[in-house]
Amino acid sequence: MNDEFDLIQAKIREAFDSASWSTKTMKRGIEALIIEEITQTGRPANQMLIDSCLDLLDRLNGQTYVSNKEESLCCMKTRMRRKVRQKKLLKTIPRVVIASFAIIIGSIVLDTVIEYEQLQGIPSIDQQHYQIRGHVFQSSIISNGEAESNNVTDSISIIGFEEIDEVFGFSPVYPRWLPEGWKPVEFNGSNGKLVSKISIAYHKDNSQSLMRFSIAEYHDMAIAQYDIEQSFNGAMHIWGSHQVYVTDNIDNMVAFWSDGAIRYTLSGPISIDQLERIVVSLERSEEE
Amino acid sequence: MKKNAFCAVVIGVTFLIGLLGCSPSAAAQIRASRVFEGGYVMADTSLYVEFGASAHIYCEKIYVSSCTLQEVDVEGNVISSKALTPPSTVAKNAFEFTASASYKDKGVSGKSYQVKAVFWAEGETITRTSVPVTFK
Numbered sequence: 001m002n003d004e005f006d007l008i009q010a011k012i013r014e015a016f017d018s019a020s021w022s023t024k025t026m027k028r029g030i031e032a033l034i035i036e037e038i039t040q041t042g043r044p045a046n047q048m049l050i051d052s053c054l055d056l057l058d059r060l061n062g063q064t065y066v067s068n069k070e071e072s073l074c075c076m077k078t079r080m081r082r083k084v085r086q087k088k089l090l091k092t093i094p095r096v097v098i099a100s101f102a103i104i105i106g107s108i109v110l111d112t113v114i115e116y117e118q119l120q121g122i123p124s125i126d127q128q129h130y131q132i133r134g135h136v137f138q139s140s141i142i143s144n145g146e147a148e149s150n151n152v153t154d155s156i157s158i159i160g161f162e163e164i165d166e167v168f169g170f171s172p173v174y175p176r177w178l179p180e181g182w183k184p185v186e187f188n189g190s191n192g193k194l195v196s197k198i199s200i201a202y203h204k205d206n207s208q209s210l211m212r213f214s215i216a217e218y219h220d221m222a223i224a225q226y227d228i229e230q231s232f233n234g235a236m237h238i239w240g241s242h243q244v245y246v247t248d249n250i251d252n253m254v255a256f257w258s259d260g261a262i263r264y265t266l267s268g269p270i271s272i273d274q275l276e277r278i279v280v281s282l283e284r285s286e287e288e
Numbered sequence: 289m290k291k292n293a294f295c296a297v298v299i300g301v302t303f304l305i306g307l308l309g310c311s312p313s314a315a316a317q318i319r320a321s322r323v324f325e326g327g328y329v330m331a332d333t334s335l336y337v338e339f340g341a342s343a344h345i346y347c348e349k350i351y352v353s354s355c356t357l358q359e360v361d362v363e364g365n366v367i368s369s370k371a372l373t374p375p376s377t378v379a380k381n382a383f384e385f386t387a388s389a390s391y392k393d394k395g396v397s398g399k400s401y402q403v404k405a406v407f408w409a410e411g412e413t414i415t416r417t418s419v420p421v422t423f424k
Contacts, residue, residue, distance in 0.1 A: 128320060133419065190386040194330045194338045199384050209344045210383055212325065220332060223419045226340075228326040249320045252344050267325050267344060 012056060023060055030057055117221055119258035121245055123233045130234065130247060132256065132263060134224025172198055172215050175266075177281035179204075179274045182211055194220055202268070209252055211268030213278075218261045226263060228254055239276050240283040246272060255279060323347065323412040331403045331418040335391040339375060341407040341414065343383045350385035351378040353408040357391060360400050360420045370394070374405065385409075395423035 012030065015021045021029065030053045037053075038045050121132040185203040190196065197216035204211070218224035234247025234254075242264075244257040254267040255275050266278060327341035339352050352374040359367045372394065377387035385407065395401055402420040406413050 129326075186383070188382075188384045190340075190384070192338045192386065192388060193336065194332060195328075195340065197340070197384075197386070199342065201383050210346070212342065212344070212383065214342060220330075223330050223332060223421060225328040225330055225416070225419055226326055227328065227416055229321040229324050229414065231320040249325065249344070250322050252325070254325060265325070265342070 012053070016056060016059075027057065027060055030060075117260040119218070119221075119224060119261065119263050121228075121256060123230075124227075127233045128230065130228040130230050130245060130254075130256065132224070132226040132228070132258075134218050134221030134261065173282050174200060175213055175278045175281050177277055178202065179211075179270050179278075181205060182268075182270075185210075192219075194218070194223065207269060209269045211270060212266070214263075214265040216263040216265075218263070221261055224261070226265075228256060228265070230254065237276070239279045242279060242283070244279055246275065321412055321414060323410045324407065324414045327407050327414050327416045329403050329405045329416045329418040331391075331401070331421055333421045333424045335395045335401065335403075335421075335423060337389050337391060337403050337418065339385070339387045339389075339405055339407070339416075341385040341409070341416075343385075343409055345410070346381055346383055347379070347409040349378055349380055350382055350407065350409040352387060352405050353413065354406045355389075356404040357394050358402050358404055358417075360402055362400070364420060366402075369404075372403070397423055399423055 012033075015026065015029075034050055034053045037049055117134070119132055119134050121130050123130055181204040182202040183204070184200055186201045188199045188201070195216055195218050197214060199212055199214040202211040202213070216226065228247065229249045230247040231250060232247070234245055237244045237246055239257075242257040242259075244255050246253065246255050248254065249267070251269050252267050253270055253272060253275050254265065256266075257264050257279070264282075266275060270278075321344075323343050323345060325342040325344050327339075329337060329339055331337045335357075341350055343350060355372040355374040356369050357372050358369045361367055372391055373389075375387035375389045377385070379385040391403070400420050400422045402418050404415065404417040406415050
């Protein structure tokens with residue numbers, strides 16, 4: 001009897017270990033075995049066998065057992081899911097590649113059309129100058145063709161803003177707020193191959209010094225230059241959306257800021273607060 | 289007593305030497321300009337040069353008083369210099385000065401140059417040197 005029990009148990013264990021039966025078959029087999037053992041009348045029920053089978057059933061219900069068939073089915077399902085994902089990915093990759101390519105081409109085109117341009121200043125070692133230099137750019141306000149045809153730098157005096165528009169083909173920004181007593185007295189413009197600039201001079205009674213506002217556009221940033229005279233190193237200020245370098249040159253305050261290849265300079269015997277107010281008023285005129 | 293007197297003399301002399309040493313350099317440091325706001329010299333690879341200077345006041349005359357072509361090495365050291373004829377432009381009763389000149393006959397292809405100019409106005413001068421370029 002014990003040998004028979006051992007044989008059945010061994011078979012069940014072997015089947016369990018090799019996972020050769022499906023979970024359902026295994027359950028059915030074990031249940032049938034338990035029922036047969038309980039219902040047989042020839043001898044007393046083998047309680048050890050029943051306990052062992054119940055233990056196996058518990059393990060099956062706890063899902064620690066997975067049959068080969070179930071495992072292969074599961075693997076197949078996983079592979080199918082992976083293939084579906086791969087197909088989706090294969091469909092997406094060309095789109096991503098095309099989009100990336102378009103972005104790169106777009107950037108290159110933008111670079112050739114616009115290019116990055118910046119004027120940057122650093123104080124000289126002796127602090128006596130603020131040295132402004134350019135970084136490679138492409139001109140936008142005055143076309144290269146127009147500028148190159150004009151090798152000789154012409155300096156002209158202009159009467160008013162309307163004339164600037166006529167001569168240069170654009171209306172520059174200009175201070176919308178002026179400290180009390182200051183009035184524009186002269187406009188000066190020059191259109192060179194390397195740099196074009198417009199300056200407005202303001203005069204106030206009893207002041208020998210002028211207040212000056214200048215806009216210069218560099219047509220070749222690799223060689224762009226402007227060195228400001230200063231008593232000592234100044235400081236950077238954020239005024240509106242501009243990062244402005246402010247210094248003093250004996251009796252005059254000087255402010256410099258840039259926008260790409262365009263240099264703005266404002267100077268005069270005025271206070272730093274007045275400088276700030278003028279710079280902010282320029283921003284207003286830009287918005288208009 | 290003698291020792292104290294000697295110390296006092298040494299301190300006094302040191303202080304005087306310090307004053308003598310510092311004063312000229314301090315005076316030399318304050319060199320900003322009452323006349324000029326700033327200036328530039330820009331030279332392209334064909335040695336076409338543009339000169340510009342801006343003044344805080346109306347100046348009787350603004351002009352380039354001297355101009356030099358400097359050959360430079362890759363590190364920016366000046367190898368040789370030769371005088372150039374400054375542009376003849378003179379701005380009168382002006383606060384802005386702009387001029388241009390071509391020195392393409394002065395360059396040797398492949399060599400690097402910078403142009404140094406001295407601007408004059410109301411008895412004051414400022415010196416500007418262009419960014420070095422390789423002549424083509």
